[in-house]
Amino acid sequence: LDTLVPNPYVAGKSVFGGxxxxxxxxxxxxxxxxxAQDELTSTVPISGIGGVSTWKDAVEFMLLGSTTVQVCTAAMKHGFRIVEDMCEGLNNWMDDKGYKTIEDFIGKSVEKITHWEDLxxxxxxxxxxNQDKCIHCGLCYIxxxxxxxxxxxxxxxNxxxxxxIKDEECVGCNLCQIVCPVDSCITMEEHRVAPEYINWKQWQEQGLPLNDH
Incomplete structure (x- = not known):
């Protein structure tokens, strides 16, 4: 803001980065x-990359079909030792879940991903x-x-x-839960509007008012 030249720059000029x-x-x-969900490409080995910083990130990539995982930015920030932490975390998670090899869980979550209009x-x-845990900071309200x-x-x-919570107004966006600084103070409880399954496409085909949901 002092020079009016964006950082980083070369000879007074800058460009947008990646x-x-x-x-x-x-x-x-x-x-x-x-x-992973495409019929033609689902059998092709995939090496996942993009934002892998912890063992949890690596597991998420593998659950969605990655057969291998790459690390770049995190290694730049923390060095190659971060890979050892990832391997340790992955091994502990696999032991807890009872998995013997990574093939036991690769792609297990692919079928759980759908399109928003099918929800x-x-x-x-x-x-x-939870009033017993609430510290009255008001962040949820704000x-x-x-x-x-x-x-x-x-x-x-005083x-x-x-x-x-105003139950009749809450839409379950969980923003309050995200901003709350106290673990498990705010929880999200399931509340079905009706027992049957219906998605947005079916709702519109029936000509039902969208603001009811």
């Missing part, structure tokens, strides 16, 4: 799943706040009130305010 590290992971997983719109979540669905009540108190 996209790497954890930020690219969702894109990489989407591309990986597209390959069951009668399947809802409603947030619940996030919901200012940027989501205004689904949290506030009861003014010295602390109390926050509760």
């Amino acid at each position: 996209y790497c590290g954890p930020a690219v992971k969702p894109i990489a997983l989407k591309m990986l799943t597209t390959i 069951d719109i009668n399947y809802h979540h409603i947030a619940k706040i 996030a919901c009130e200012d940027t989501s669905h205004q689904s949290i009540n506030i009861a003014k108190g 010295p602390y305010n109390t926050y509760t």
Whole structure:
């Protein structure tokens, strides 16, 4: 902001860089799943890359079809020793799950990925706040009130305010759970609107009002 020249620069000029590290992971997983679900490419060995920083990332890639996993940005930041940590974490996870080889779980989650229009719109979540764990910071209320669905009540108190969920307004976006600093203070509980499965395409074909869901 002092020089008005973006960093990094060469002789006073700059260019836009690439996209790497954890930020690219969702894109990489989407591309990986597209390959793994395609009839023509599903049998081709895939080497996954893009945002692999921990053993958990590596497992996620393998569950979605990667037969091998590559690491770049994380190795640049932490050195090759990070691979040893990944191997240790992977081995511990496999022991806990009872897997003997990576072939036992590669691709296991591919069938769990679908298109948004095929999701069951009668399947809802409603947030619940554990008052015994709540530290009354109000972050959930601020996030919901200012940027989501205004689904949290506030009861003014002295010295602390109390926050509760408006069940009839909550859409289960879990933003409150994400911003909450206390582990397991806010949980998401299943709440079906109706017992039967129906997706967006079926809902529209029946001419039903979209704002009911």
